[in-house]
């Protein structure tokens with residue numbers, strides 16, 4: 001079963017910061033997951049929430065803020081004083097870290113709450129500038145942006161994100177143009193997902209931080225997990241294998 005570092009190595013480092021991604025880059029896992037938003041002046045930044053309130057000393061929506069202002073806030077201290085001074089990273093900076101590693105990059109397009117018109121074009125452009133197109137997996141809870149990504153006729157794999165348990169996942173995936181389903185840990189244990197796996201879909205589960213869940217999902221035929229503790233999961237996987 002493959003392992004993705006969720007928002008970087010986010011259990012012990014501030015999520016979606018260069019520190020968290022540099023830690024993840026040291027671990028020989030399959031990939032890393034990150035979330036993308038866009039500032040008012042058009043800069044692609046890596047962050048989970050639409051607002052910066054939870055993860056910084058600032059307040060407000062990313063899409064209402066210019067990059068220079070966003071960069072003036074501290075995105076490390078909320079996690080611990082030793083991380084003070086961490087800035088919000090750009091997508092460009094995060095891709096730079098992985099340019100020289102083998103990791104796959106799952107870019108989650110955060111258009112399910114605020115729509116960021118044309119975000120897919122901007123992200124594609126950045127990926128092409130880095131010459132990393134074949135290492136990117138796009139995902140989103142907003143399946144329309146994934147449909148638009150697929151229309152760009154690039155050979156990337158697209159992961160449909162689900163937060164709820166849905167019946168007929170497989171049929172829905174076919175209709176939406178992808179058989180790769182990114183489901184919650186709770187959903188992954190349900191019959192609908194078992195059926196989707198049996199029908200040949202690739203299923204990845206988030207967010208998996210317990211060893212017992214790793215083992216269970218592996219037995220169920222889940223393809224990959226997203227975890228905040230990539231080092232712990234890598235060690236576990238290694239010990240199981242050798």
Ligand code: G3P
Nearest residue numbers: 033035108139182206226
């Ligand atoms: O892509 C897996 C997972 O990151 C989806 O949920 O809210 O952590 O972005 P969230």
Ligand code: MG
Nearest residue numbers: 033034035108
């Ligand atoms: Mg995410």
